Amino acid sequence: MALEISMEGIEARARELGVDLSAVDLDSIDLPADEDFGILSDDEDVLRDDDFPELDAGFSNIIVVDNLPVVPPEKFEKLENVVRKIYSQIGVIKENGLWMPVNPETKKTYGYCFIEYNTPQEAELAREKTHGYKLDKSHIFAVNMFDDFEKYMKVPDTWTPAEIKPYTPGENLLKWLTDDKARDQFVIRAGTYTEVYWNDARKLAPELVFQKQYWTDSFIQWSPLGTYLATVHRQGSQVWGGESGFERLMRFAHAQVKLIDFSPGERYLVTYSSHEPSNPRDTHRVVLNIFDVRTGKVMRDFKGSADEFTTGGHTGVSGVSWPIFRWGGGKDDKYFARLGKNVISVYETDTFSLLDKKSLKIENVVDFSWSPTDPIISLFVPETGGGNQPARVSLVQIPGKEELRQKNLFSVSDCKMYWQNNGEYLAVQVDRYTKTKKSTYTGFELFRIKERDIPIEVLELENKNDKIIAFAWEPKGHRFAVIHGDGPRPDISFYTMRTTSNTSRVTKLTTLKAKQANALFWSPAGRFIVLAGLKGFNGQLEFFNVDELETMATGEHFMATDIMWDPTGRYLATAVTSVHEMENGFQIWSFSGKHLYKVSKDHFYQFMWRPRPPSLLSPEKEEEISKNLKKYSKKYEQEDQDAFNQLSEQERKRRTELQEEWDSWVAKWKQMHEEERAYRMELREGEASDAEEEYEAKEVEVEEVVDVQEEVLAFDLDQE
């Protein structure tokens, strides 16, 4: 709504309000001395030149405190001191930043004042802290941001029914899934550009979908189902997507946002920022917002000091362990939880408040994680009381908060929890001290969540001293892989939770000895796994088929830093990001380890496959398709062949063109070369021309005196 102000408009408005314009005397308003309301006249500007320039010219650092006592001039100073005392605790009040207006007739104050801080953050904090502050019984502060006044003033006094906008059909956000070649998309960030491509494995090259320079200020992220691409800016986060390219779908204002996180069902977006305190002794202030992705509304915000948000297990040096809020209850986004001191706070998204209005009290809890599919929390409490109280892992059902299963563990040094992605199993990796307490060894506690009473099985490695380097469940499967060992070439073992003959015991499938690997990447479809040697191993790759227990292929992407399967498990991307100066770029491999193509990009920051939502086919239907795969594949093989033929046709054409272009250059050069022949001969003083065949091979013997030495030889003449 544009505001058009004309004299007629003002008069009309005045009549409406019953104000006599002629009676308004602007001169009667008392202006404080030395105040210019931030409006500088030109000459003052010049005079002020030496001063530090004002960085923030807005009013966002001013608050208005209402409900102050109305006091006569005698008590003015006292009240001002009280107010100053209260508000200077929160932040630095600007010089002349406290102004309490006085009624010129009664000489009494009006009962409100203005306070100007150095930063909007301080003002915001002051509003939060003192709104509702009880000065005494009859004076409860009402604090507002100066900027908000305008907003509140605009609220009309009479209620008018909300205008219902006609329904406009939204864009089809899932268009990319209907690609007729069933390709997958990925996004890369290199230099100042962010680009989205199709992975076109048939053409052995990526096909550009969308490109934008300076699209994001820090990073980009797909939502978990691939519907949105989120960008992060100074003012907040934005999501993009849609049918035709990438349109902006929603903005989420959050100043200086640092981190973002989507809920698994991508209904909510959590944004995080931390702000430098004005007083260096204070801790950073942390602001978290939870937005509804589709409407853009803030559903809940959390504010506090950084300390409140950093309690709990794996805190890094930088403070928070992200994500602070972990989402549970599967794709419905029903719950989210946060670890606090001795508590786990579980919130529900129906009301965005604490479940049952109170947190889950657990003494000394250091870590928890959600089942990926069910509202079950697994949590870990370390040993306390010098070993008198054992460490424990327990499973808690939400919303009932009843404990489903618990296991006490002794002499534990650390614990890690790995959920299988269908929520069927939970593996707890337990590091225990040996009897001497000098070293640790590792075992696994395997929970079968879906079975009655949740049986637990203990698994220990054959060599108990082996260090565990990596652990990974097979997605949608019953197997897991472990990299273990102490030396430079660790072993990799595969286990299964069930075999055809034995469904309730874990069985080892095989151990691969002495591998150059330190990371495991299961195909999202299961069955295949890439054993990767990152960092110290320089990017060794081994493509392993776990069904057949055989290596399909080995490869190397030198210095690779990141490895990502596409969401269908058909292709693998390996990338060298800008952590290395050299070799930046990515390579695409087939699931079986065939190198398909490679793209080099300098300053390569990010590579992310666009996730796909789960298949809509029922498991039976999928089964049927995989049974009749031959029938379907025939059609696609034909298409592949056609595409290949077409490609080679195009490629041939391109090459012919290049060749022709080159030939024209060569012809031109040849002609000029001929024309210049005479000159060249002249330069060579008549020596025969350039061509070799005009040479006549002649055997010439050249004798050269390299050295002449004269020596006097003594002859024995007396012999005669």
Next chain:
Amino acid sequence: MRPILMKGHERPLTFLRYNRDGDLLFSCAKDHTPTVWYADNGDRLGTYRGHNGAVWSCDVSRDSARLITGSADQTAKLWDVSTGRELFSFRFDAPARSVEFAIGDALAVITTDNFMDHTPTVQVKRIAEDVEDQTEESALVITGIKGRINRAVWGPLNRTIITAGEDATIRIWDSETGKLLKESDKESGHQKTISSLSKSPDWSHFITGSLDKSAKLWDSRTLTLIKTYVTERPVNAVDISPTHDTVVLGGGQDAMNVTMTDRRAGKFEAKFYHKILQEEIGGVKGHFGPINALAFNPDGRSFSSGGEDGYVRLHHFDSDYFNIKI
């Protein structure tokens, strides 16, 4: 085929040059002593002793009688190829970097570095047929280029001189008057120091290698950019095959960073590209340091590479190379 390793230098190689017949290979290194080898089997034939500093480049006359070398000892020297005798020494007030004989071998172009207060120069010297008549006098001096000139060569018919160097710009000068005729385009040209320049056998086009990780092919007369070859490494050395449509690029990390990476990380590989399609067709590994010099044998059947590691590696192409079909 297995390469022939030629270990004769104690310091990094700087330049390689075949004579016209392709039976001799001249190598320059930072160890003061240019060396001549049999280009076929890699036997060392002899050395040229007399320089007192790193030798940056050399050229051999058409009849393989004379060798000219440019050195950091602030001289360029003429040598008798067969005896190794020093014939003449041009003295400069800065290190001499690039040297080349013109058609007819009656002229040579020599560049000097920016050194102390001296700005880089391009100088043309007359080469007398009889050494007795040789003088140090310059026929032409070109100045005004900022930044080291890494290579200066003659254009077609000795009419022009082509220079390239640190300022990433290729310039064509009139070899009579010293007037600047053409300059490469800032946009399409190289973005970083041009490290090397090599001409086609008929001098109609030439290739430049740059630290901006690319090599570019240019028309010698019009300075039109014809092709660009992109690689992942700074390019230190380039050459054009005299017989096939291939070019070779060599390089690697800066010498100062080499110790921080392992052999493969540096990619000390001579990479072959299809000259017309600009596609990479192969690579030859082996050096333990960046490749500083590359040269095709004039018969096109072998090439040699010189590395920071002090080795010259002589490779005879496999039959596969001659059967490449694209």
